[in-house]
Amino acid sequence: MPQDRTGGPAEPPSPEAGRAWSGHEGAEAFAAVEAGTDWLLGYPFVFKALAGADGALLDFGCGPGRVAAHAARALGIRVIGVDASPDMLALARKEGPPGAEYHLVADGRVDGLPDACADAAMCNHVLASLPDERTVLEVFAEIHRLLRPGARFALLTTDPACAGIEYASLRVGEPGVTYGPGEPMPVRLRRTDGTWQSVRNHAWPVETFPPLLERVGFAAVAQHHPTPDEAVGVADPEHVRGRDWSAERLRPPLVVTTAVKR
Template identity: 90%
Template sequence: MLLDFGCGPGRVAGHAGRALGMRIIGVDASPDMLALAREEGTPGAEYHLVADGRVGGLADACADAAMCNHVLASLPDERTVLEVFTEIHRLLRPGAPFALLTTDPACAGIEYASLRVGEPGVSYGPGEAMPVRLRRTDGTWQSVRNHAWPVETFPPLLEGVGFTDVAQHHPTPDEAVGVADPEHVRSRDWSAERLRPPLVVTTAVKR
């Protein structure tokens, strides 16, 4: 079972489940997002509501792996980040892997093909409000407000709730070849992404 903590409308979870051959447990704090995820129709998937930092109806150690994609950007303080890490740790079996995908606030102001994190020349501390621009599929841009979480924040928090073997990696577009949609990979130059990758994957293992 693959746990997607903060599954949103379920598209990423569905893709991951098909690619890895795993059943999905999707959890989210938004009932509306869970309704969309159920409409996605991923075979064998189940979805649960997160309330007050806990997922009701799920036993300890019920998941074989977990991922959490771009969820922390909506969290304003360390307490809520710790709640997420603690609940993921509870739901994973011992020895199970966890992957966390976030943007890197150290890349503030760099213009990427479909993203700009923060403002040029500005440094952002943990939990600080940070503007993000996202490019829509029609080429227009959307501005949203996120919370910055510098990548060095995560290892001590993860270790503090019981994870081990914490590592971090900045993936490049070249690593997407053979994994992502080939047409999307070829659609842009990705030169800025190659020079200074804007995303970081933090991995850990439940003790």
Template identity: 70%
Template sequence: MEAATDWLLGYPFVFRALSRRIGSGEVLVDYGCGPGKVADHAARLLGARVLGVDTSPEMLALARASAPAVAEYHLVEDGRVTALADGCADAVMCNHVLASLPTEEAVLGVFTEIRRLLRPGAPFVLLATDPACSGTEYASLRIGEPGRVYGPGDELTVRLRRTDGSWQEVRNHAWPVDLYPGLLERAGLREVVQHRPSVDEALTVADADLAAGRAWPAERARPPLVITTALAA
């Protein structure tokens, strides 16, 4: 996937939030690491000891082969990373995972497991798309259909641009970003803050060549990504 919008308005802001709270050699868990590209980038940029976890053995196998900077990979089974102890993480990040979950109970379950992994006072950084931005054609994605309004858990189709310029459709679920603070607090996290990065901010945070390489008209008009941060109580 090209993921240009994510690398402009998403991941650089996740890394910035983590860099303010995590030091070299500390443990960062990437919950829902997928093929490991973001985890690998975080390990190299932050100097953290990154542990990737995912529900898919296939994704973990791909990550092990393609993201060598990550220290370890672990499988999430029945909602739990059994190989990792309570309070083992100095920070956790979770990028574009919640849209794959079909119920609010499942979202709360992920937050609860993340809280278990975090030591008290440690930060959690969440990156998610906003389903209220449905139908807008961004550089590398479109969330839902034009003119549609999606409620919590509604199915929607996300279009993702491949590196060859073609599009792939993925079935996801809509979770309004204003739902997250209450669920995070129920899971035992506090001091929840949400931020919607803008293109102007990204000019000083994201890769300079990427930021300068396009006009980003849709991203400027209606930024689609939201960063939510919280601390383990």
């Protein structure tokens, strides 16, 4: 179980910090998350990592489709969104860019899509909902199946090593707690109305990803912690200037892991 820095057991997550994204209400709640830190240090760097790709972009775990719509505009690419939630897909279809298509993930597989149908792939904050290594490997293997050889993959995750720090739009974990792979970890996310949404996610230390990606057939794995200074010229300028991002400057909380399908 998670340990605090004194070696004692960590306090369990509060009862209200349950999974928030299931069903129609959960999908609507997810769509109302502000994601300010992600739009500074996350999504723009995912788009940068995939720049130059053409054809079709796979968004594995597309949620309500907001990020995929931005990716389509930023990259000039057609989107294939997939998600395990029919309610998320329903929201994504409402706002999807021209030419986008959406498919359901069932038992870890997208049955409606053939092998090597995508020219690039991204997976943003999906692994936090996965409880064990086997399920993470299933996601990586399915993304690998859907990509053509030589295609690039970008994975966006939070770093559990930043537990307890208050960022502009999120806090992962509790102060002083160290989380192991797959262990339950509370997360707080700021909504667009300024209130906070509490969810119970799973911690995945970023060093666990490279060997798992390589195991399913990816190569050239690299990791990057984007900083606010690097966001200048990458993220939206008004967004960069909108806050002082003091916590993000002290310790950037997001990691972009990139890989290439062998």
